Amino acid sequence: MDIKILIACHKPYQVAAGEDYIPIQVGAFGKKGIRVNDCPGAKTPKAYQDTGALLRDDEGDNISQKNPYYCELTGLYYGWKNIEADAIGLVHYRRYFSMKSRSYRKKHGAFDSVLSHDEAVALLTRADVVVPKKRHYYIESLYSHYAHTLDGSHLDLAKEIIASDYPEYMQALVKVYARSWGYMFNMAIMPKTILEDYCNWLFAVLEKLETRINVEELDSFSARLFGRVSEILFNVWLEKRMEEGLSVVECPVIDMEKINWGKKIAGFLKAKFFGKKYKASM
Numbered sequence: 001m002d003i004k005i006l007i008a009c010h011k012p013y014q015v016a017a018g019e020d021y022i023p024i025q026v027g028a029f030g031k032k033g034i035r036v037n038d039c040p041g042a043k044t045p046k047a048y049q050d051t052g053a054l055l056r057d058d059e060g061d062n063i064s065q066k067n068p069y070y071c072e073l074t075g076l077y078y079g080w081k082n083i084e085a086d087a088i089g090l091v092h093y094r095r096y097f098s099m100k101s102r103s104y105r106k107k108h109g110a111f112d113s114v115l116s117h118d119e120a121v122a123l124l125t126r127a128d129v130v131v132p133k134k135r136h137y138y139i140e141s142l143y144s145h146y147a148h149t150l151d152g153s154h155l156d157l158a159k160e161i162i163a164s165d166y167p168e169y170m171q172a173l174v175k176v177y178a179r180s181w182g183y184m185f186n187m188a189i190m191p192k193t194i195l196e197d198y199c200n201w202l203f204a205v206l207e208k209l210e211t212r213i214n215v216e217e218l219d220s221f222s223a224r225l226f227g228r229v230s231e232i233l234f235n236v237w238l239e240k241r242m243e244e245g246l247s248v249v250e251c252p253v254i255d256m257e258k259i260n261w262g263k264k265i266a267g268f269l270k271a272k273f274f275g276k277k278y279k280a281s282m
Contacts (some may be wrong), residue, residue, distance in 0.1 A: 001121050005089035005189060006079050008072035009054065012038035013093045014256075016114040022083075023093070026075045027067030028056035041111060063203075069215055070206070071227025072186055080199040087124055089189030097130065097187070098254040110256050120189060127249035129238070130189040134181045134250065140272065142232055143177040149271040149278045154213070154225050158233065161208045166201070172239035182235045185253065186227065194246070198237055202230060221280055 007015050007023040012034055015023045023042045025034045033053035036042045042054060057074045058064035061081035067074045072092060079088045091097060097120075098105070100113035115123075123130045137145050146155055155177065162169050176182070190198070206226050215223045238248065270276035
């Protein structure tokens with residue numbers, strides 16, 4: 001099985017060296033290329049061997065200019081439009097799928113613990129789509145967590161669009177908005193045929209959402225809303241497709257940087273109980 005897993009990168013960083021992994025510079029439009037030599041583990045794509053640069057998301061059919069608003073989705077779009085493979089996935093430079101145990105990661109290191117080709121094939125043999133292990137919010141629904149930490153009107157507008165243009169998804173949307181868990185991070189691995197279905201729907205919804213929000217009025221952190229809304233819309237699409245027979249398999253996710261859980265939990269509680277919206281990534 002030919003699998004291509006894009007690693008969304010916006011700066012030089014060590015990346016996974018597995019045969020399936022392709023680091024891609026997201027938001028590359030108008031920017032200097034990231035060099036392979038500055039990203040340990042990265043391999044030079046054949047088309048870039050003369051430049052020594054990473055693959056860029058501003059070539060071919062692309063939306064690289066939307067990266068300040070769409071985040072890693074510009075990498076997903078590039079994969080959808082420009083890469084041919086049996087299955088395509090998306091991970092982040094600091095976040096990967098992994099089937100390895102904690103003890104294995106401690107002994108061998110995080111980058112040697114990322115999902116291997118054989119493990120990815122095994123997962124895709126078990127189910128149609130590989131998704132991150134559920135993220136639980138416990139005392140919040142997906143909707144209330146977004147509304148408390150960011151701007152709930154984004155999800156309200158997305159709901160209006162779906163009710164108007166994609167009413168067959170409304171039952172799934174209501175169910176997902178009320179859940180206290182979700183498959184987050186815009187990470188997944190799926191056959192190209194299924195990716196086609198997802199991306200055709202997702203980017204159509206986001207384009208309609210763009211017409212209802214003036215991002216020029218927002219600060220740089222708030223303007224990244226389309227990447228955030230898409231995390232929840234992914235769950236809506238999955239729910240609808242699972243009702244039709246699509247199957248998913250969860251895979252744990254590992255972080256390449258230490259997470260400050262104290263800061264994250266404090267920010268979460270301040271947002272819920274004291275109305276302190278997020279002003280920066282945590």
